[in-house]
Amino acid sequence: MNGRGGAPHHVSKITLILPAKNEAAALPGVLKSIRAVLATRPSHETHEIIVVDDGSDDGTAEAAAAAGARVESHPYSMGNGAAIKTGIRAARGDVLLMMDADGQHRPEDIPLLLDALPGYAMVVGARTRGTGTGFHRGIANRVYNGLASYVVKRRVEDLTSGFRVMDARAARRFVYLLPNTFSYPTTITLSFFRAGLPVRYVPIEAQARIGKSHIKLVRDGSRFLLIILKITTIFSPLRVFLPMSAAAFAAGLAWYAYTFWTLHQFTGASQLAFVLSVLLFALAMISEQVAALRFDRSEDDR
Numbered sequence: 001m002n003g004r005g006g007a008p009h010h011v012s013k014i015t016l017i018l019p020a021k022n023e024a025a026a027l028p029g030v031l032k033s034i035r036a037v038l039a040t041r042p043s044h045e046t047h048e049i050i051v052v053d054d055g056s057d058d059g060t061a062e063a064a065a066a067a068g069a070r071v072e073s074h075p076y077s078m079g080n081g082a083a084i085k086t087g088i089r090a091a092r093g094d095v096l097l098m099m100d101a102d103g104q105h106r107p108e109d110i111p112l113l114l115d116a117l118p119g120y121a122m123v124v125g126a127r128t129r130g131t132g133t134g135f136h137r138g139i140a141n142r143v144y145n146g147l148a149s150y151v152v153k154r155r156v157e158d159l160t161s162g163f164r165v166m167d168a169r170a171a172r173r174f175v176y177l178l179p180n181t182f183s184y185p186t187t188i189t190l191s192f193f194r195a196g197l198p199v200r201y202v203p204i205e206a207q208a209r210i211g212k213s214h215i216k217l218v219r220d221g222s223r224f225l226l227i228i229l230k231i232t233t234i235f236s237p238l239r240v241f242l243p244m245s246a247a248a249f250a251a252g253l254a255w256y257a258y259t260f261w262t263l264h265q266f267t268g269a270s271q272l273a274f275v276l277s278v279l280l281f282a283l284a285m286i287s288e289q290v291a292a293l294r295f296d297r298s299e300d301d302r
């Protein structure tokens, strides 16, 4: 790439960012394996490991410090996204690698991601089907990937993967857009696509987490809806709302044709469909402007 938003040909300083909430059980082993993998990397690469302790109360910060990582601590839990933002802000590297601290992402896959970066602004570890995610999340992921692929007009293989590497300068342009809780992967992926920064997927195997899951079914349900909403409104609302507006208009027209043919009437149902179509069209226009405004600011930080 030409140095604008893309990774330099020779990656020099890499910052690994691990968000951690009560991961004292998994962290020592994860950090030990990471170090073993980094020791095999070419000499022109230097590395720093930042563990962002998100208000843990199980000794996560101490375990990370004992394993030689740089520790950034939150006084209380603010969420996975907030932990990632703290890591991006604290990082000194020109390339950032994010991975979970619960052992689900295999340190052995780090070279896969790093070596795939030249020429791209971001490389994402795409979980191969059935690894690391339960049944209902597998379905949800397929819905996300399908909708996101339609919206960005390119195949999105794993929208919500937390295992990714990216150019630090490009990542910093979008920090202000990232949510505190979950779905930072969704927001940063769509931001890169929208800003015209090339994204690549490499297949990885995710494994079962070590320690207790933070998952809550109800939370997951709302998570699903919110991510769908983000996909539709962040990147290009037009691509979602215009077809919906056209569909409402077509339905209204079809119903009017039928009722005119049978009853010589223009019914309330047709009126409703036409009004809905106009509202969706207006929504499409407004949300497209809002999306454009949101991204305008990201150009300032270049």
Ligand SMILES: Nc1nc2c(ncn2[C@@H]2O[C@H](COP(=O)(O)OP(=O)(O)OP(=O)(O)O)[C@@H](O)[C@H]2O)c(=O)[nH]1
Pocket: 018, 019, 020, 021, 022, 023, 054, 077, 078, 079, 080, 083, 099, 100, 101, 102, 104, 132, 162, 209, 212, 213, 214, 215
């Ligand atoms: N869920 C959650 N994770 C956090 C939070 N803060 C930091 N994290 C870390 O973010 C990473 C991803 O969170 P996970 O809970 O593993 O999310 P997940 O992989 O979707 O869910 P699991 O399948 O249960 O592992 C882990 O390393 C967590 O320790 C938080 O407030 N909530």
Ligand SMILES: [Mg+2]
Pocket: 100, 102, 104, 209
């Ligand atoms: Mg996990």
